[in-house]
Amino acid sequence: xTEDNKLTSKRMSRRRVLASAGVGALVAASPFRINLAMAxxxxxxxxxxxxxxxxxGTEAQDQVRAAEVAIAEFNESGGLNGRKAELxxxxxxxxxxxxxxxxxxxxxxxKVNLIVGSxxxxxxxxxxxxxxxxxxxxxxISQSDTINEASDFSKFTFHEALNPHMTAGxxxxxxxxxxxxxxxxxxxxxxxxxxxVRGFQEAGKAFGIETVTxxxxxxxxxxxxxxxxxxxxxxxxxxxxxxxxxxxxxxLKQATDFGMKKxxxxxxxILLYTGRVAAGAQAFDGVVGGTSYYWGIEDKVASAKAFxxxxxxxxxxxxxxxxxxxxxxxxxxxxxxARAAGSLDAEKVIAAVEALxxxxxxxxxxxxxxxxxxxxSVFIIESKATPQKGDADVFNVISTDEPNEANLRTCxxxxxxx
Amino acid sequence: xxxxxxxxxxxxxxxxxxxxxxxxxxxIGLSLIFGMLTVVNFAHGAFYMVGAYAGLFLxxxxxxxxxCLVAVPLLIGTFGMIVERFLVRPLYGRGIDYPxxxxxxxxxxxxxxxxxxxxxxxxxxxxxxxLQGAVDIGVGYFPLYRLxxxxxxxxxxxxxxxFLERTNFGLIIRAGARDPQIVRVLGVDVxxxxxxxxxxxxxIAGFAGLLAAPLQGVIPEMGATILAEAFxxxxxxxxxxxxxxxxxxLLVGVVVSMTSLFAPEMAKVSIFALMAIVLLVxxxxxFGRAGLMS
Numbered sequence: 001x002t003e004d005n006k007l008t009s010k011r012m013s014r015r016r017v018l019a020s021a022g023v024g025a026l027v028a029a030s031p032f033r034i035n036l037a038m039a040x041x042x043x044x045x046x047x048x049x050x051x052x053x054x055x056x057g058t059e060a061q062d063q064v065r066a067a068e069v070a071i072a073e074f075n076e077s078g079g080l081n082g083r084k085a086e087l088x089x090x091x092x093x094x095x096x097x098x099x100x101x102x103x104x105x106x107x108x109x110x111k112v113n114l115i116v117g118s119x120x121x122x123x124x125x126x127x128x129x130x131x132x133x134x135x136x137x138x139x140x141i142s143q144s145d146t147i148n149e150a151s152d153f154s155k156f157t158f159h160e161a162l163n164p165h166m167t168a169g170x171x172x173x174x175x176x177x178x179x180x181x182x183x184x185x186x187x188x189x190x191x192x193x194x195x196x197v198r199g200f201q202e203a204g205k206a207f208g209i210e211t212v213t214x215x216x217x218x219x220x221x222x223x224x225x226x227x228x229x230x231x232x233x234x235x236x237x238x239x240x241x242x243x244x245x246x247x248x249x250x251x252l253k254q255a256t257d258f259g260m261k262k263x264x265x266x267x268x269x270i271l272l273y274t275g276r277v278a279a280g281a282q283a284f285d286g287v288v289g290g291t292s293y294y295w296g297i298e299d300k301v302a303s304a305k306a307f308x309x310x311x312x313x314x315x316x317x318x319x320x321x322x323x324x325x326x327x328x329x330x331x332x333x334x335x336x337x338a339r340a341a342g343s344l345d346a347e348k349v350i351a352a353v354e355a356l357x358x359x360x361x362x363x364x365x366x367x368x369x370x371x372x373x374x375x376x377s378v379f380i381i382e383s384k385a386t387p388q389k390g391d392a393d394v395f396n397v398i399s400t401d402e403p404n405e406a407n408l409r410t411c412x413x414x415x416x417x418x
Numbered sequence: 419x420x421x422x423x424x425x426x427x428x429x430x431x432x433x434x435x436x437x438x439x440x441x442x443x444x445x446i447g448l449s450l451i452f453g454m455l456t457v458v459n460f461a462h463g464a465f466y467m468v469g470a471y472a473g474l475f476l477x478x479x480x481x482x483x484x485x486c487l488v489a490v491p492l493l494i495g496t497f498g499m500i501v502e503r504f505l506v507r508p509l510y511g512r513g514i515d516y517p518x519x520x521x522x523x524x525x526x527x528x529x530x531x532x533x534x535x536x537x538x539x540x541x542x543x544x545x546x547x548x549l550q551g552a553v554d555i556g557v558g559y560f561p562l563y564r565l566x567x568x569x570x571x572x573x574x575x576x577x578x579x580x581f582l583e584r585t586n587f588g589l590i591i592r593a594g595a596r597d598p599q600i601v602r603v604l605g606v607d608v609x610x611x612x613x614x615x616x617x618x619x620x621x622i623a624g625f626a627g628l629l630a631a632p633l634q635g636v637i638p639e640m641g642a643t644i645l646a647e648a649f650x651x652x653x654x655x656x657x658x659x660x661x662x663x664x665x666x667x668l669l670v671g672v673v674v675s676m677t678s679l680f681a682p683e684m685a686k687v688s689i690f691a692l693m694a695i696v697l698l699v700x701x702x703x704x705f706g707r708a709g710l711m712s
Contacts, residue, residue: 028612058539189683215682222634222643222688223437228559229429246540250634257545257561257633259552279635280542 044085044344046071046331047106047115051094055220055245056119058274062324063141064089065315067116069307070331072314079308080339087331088112094119096126097304100288103130113344116160118142118324121191123151132156135346137353139334141326143167143270145195148371148408150415155350158372160330162292164192165409168199168242168269168399170378171290176207179265180237183209186227186251188217188243196242196269197414212236224254232260239266248272249279256283271381273321278396284383284394291379292326293362294395307361319392323360329374332360333367362405370411376404428557430679431672438671439571440630443649444644445663446578453658454595454615457506457517462623462648463641464525469494469624469638470631471532474541483546483632485594487570490628491621498620502613507520512610525641532638540637549632567629574622575664582660591615637650650689654696665704 011406015240048067050060050103067087075084088110089331092099099118107130114137128147131138132154139158145150145165176183183204187193196283197214197217215227231239238258241251248268272288300304309321320328337353338344357366365376380399387393401407451459459465463663472493473486481489505524509516545563552559582588594601594611602608627641633642651670655662670689677688696703 053538061538133579217682218686222640225433225437225561225564226430226675227682229433230679232558233423233426246637249540249542253542253635257552259559259561274510275538278540278542279594280544282544283542337515392565 016365023281041083045088045112046085047088047112049090049092049099049102050089051119054094056094059323060119062321066320066324066328067331069310069314070328076336085335092123096122099123100130103127107134108138108354114334128157137346137349139330141330148414153371160374161326164195165199166407167290167378168196169203169407171267171269172200172203174380174399175205175238175267176209176279181209182212182237184212184231184234184239186212186241187214187216188247189218200240224251224385228258236264236296238268239264241268249275253279253283261286274289276383285385288382290324291381293322294379294381301363302358303361329360370416371414375405377403425557430675434672434675436568437675438668439568440626441651441670442664442667443571443626445667446660447619448648449652449658449660449663451616451619455612459521460518461521461525463645464528465620465623466627467641469627470636473628473631474636478549486628491625494624495617495621499613499617502616513564518613529638540635543631543636545632563632647689651695654693654703656703659705662703
């Protein structure tokens with residue numbers, strides 16, 4: 001028997017064991033074999049381009065922390081037949097061109113096996129362009145509707161993050177019947193904002209909402225005061241503020257200063273954990289929004305508890321943020337797919353990831369076959385006026401939009417052949 | 419356009435003035451330093467940012483906003499004087515681009531040091547309790563704090579005007595700006611004058627940063643955006659002219675505000691459109707002296 005055959009046969013047996021019994025016992029039982037394998041095979045390289053510098057730096061750094069948790073767990077539980085994974089983090093500077101260059105480098109020079117990352121609608125499309133040409137599996141961990149569409153999608157493309165249609169839809173379905181039908185929008189003028197508004201409006205059709213205005217502002221606006229009096233004069237029931245990062249913090253702060261919360265309900269498609277922590281309770285008080293993850297669900301969701309605990313242990317007691325957790329989910333799903341496939345062969349990994357029914361950190365999830373969109377829950381959260389359990393205790397989960405394909409755009413609408 | 423009323427336009431005008439107040443405050447420091455020292459201070463945004471962080475630090479140490487209003491300008495002014503004495507002074511007489519490059523590099527160092535000390539993510543800065551909420555100004559509700567910013571700007575302007583126009587030291591400063599050589603011949607230590615001018619300019623920048631902090635929070639990069647806009651203000655007002663900076667600052671605020679009402683997408687561009695128009699008609703700006711840059 002050659003060395004190769006030996007490894008293959010062990011892989012096969014390992015796969016069966018994995019499927020039935022889990023990994024812990026096996027790792028403990030065969031430390032020698034793992035060492036042997038490690039000596040022979042290179043590590044699994046996971047490329048991770050995220051905007052470490054720039055306005056979304058805080059989120060990106062948390063994504064790296066969470067991805068490190070996924071890598072550590074994978075390696076401790078035996079890797080891929082003993083092959084360990086490593087994370088190669090690159091700064092894409094929130095710039096599509098930079099991201100494409102970094103991704104190409106990761107593919108050509110570092111020979112990465114998988115790519116996970118990106119934190120902007122435009123950047124993820126740039127990364128996706130490179131990976132689909134090169135036949136490298138890419139799991140995007142930021143919001144976009146376009147990436148699901150047939151024109152941008154390829155079989156190598158996965159989308160672990162929520163998309164605007166799901167997020168704004170969930171928030172809209174919660175907010176419109178409760179707070180009223182006259183809706184004003186204050187929107188960051190780029191793909192993210194536009195897609196969120198469309199998501200709100202599509203969800204709003206069923207409730208007969210009326211859009212009184214849609215005010216667009218450029219990214220990086222530091223003063224919204226000039227935009228607010230007009231919105232106030234139109235007397236909407238709801239003000240949907242669809243922007244991100246610091247724009248969101250400043251917009252909420254200034255809307256509060258102008259006393260807008262007295263006459264209307266402010267909702268946001270996504271309420272950012274880091275944003276709320278940075279801006280303080282006052283600005284976010286009473287604002288309702290959606291999120292893919294909030295650490296506080298750990299009381300009810302066992303996988304969230306396990307993930308949070310591991311994250312706390314590795315990162316000095318901190319809890320993961322929403323976008324941070326996506327870094328974990330994005331890396332974990334691909335690695336577990338590779339493990340299930342018993343190989344890094346792209347076709348096999350794709351098939352295995354498509355077949356996953358997973359609950360790694362937020363409850364049950366799976367990738368829809370046609371567009372590889374992760375079907376998952378959306379949490380509706382409200383900011384607390386005063387934290388009760390430490391500084392991290394900032395949101396109440398007031399409703400959960402359960403995973404449901406009906407809340408996604410249909411495969412046909414996205415241009416996929418069914 | 420639905421919902422457009424006299425009250426709304428009046429309120430919008432007022433919003434523009436409040437917006438302009440911060441521009442004015444930022445730009446007069448810039449203009450003062452340029453007008454007297456012909457130093458284009460690219461670190462002005464960084465001084466503004468450090469002012470906000472100094473306020474944040476003092477508040478976290480148990481101080482309050484009102485103490486900061488006095489302490490922050492003193493701290494930042496002192497810091498500015500140290501910078502002038504040891505970094506800018508050796509470059510006098512070497513052409514306008516030397517101090518420009520120096521302050522440009524200095525701004526990067528200051529931002530990076532703040533990132534190291536306070537982290538890259540921002541901090542909230544609560545509006546002082548006394549100034550929270552909105553008040554009825556006749557045409558609609560307006561945040562009390564923004565009214566305070568307009569008032570504080572007016573106080574600084576009046577103080578600065580009295581200092582320059584009504585004191586002996588102000589007389590020396592103005593003379594020094596016009597002809598440093600003659601002033602030197604008359605036995606005045608011009609380098610001391612410049613030191614103090616730089617100190618005052620940066621103190622006002624720090625004060626502006628502190629005032630801006632409750633409006634938008636505090637981040638290391640907060641000086642960068644306003645620096646670009648403030649240069650527009652100084653160019654429109656006329657390089658080195660304090661009166662020009664005041665007029666142009668308020669005008670820019672009102673133009674941004676009014677554009678926001680009718681075409682919010684255009685608000686950012688409107689600043690530069692204004693600059694282009696003014697420069698076409700008056701290349702030296704409203705009150706600028708021609709040939710100052712040469």
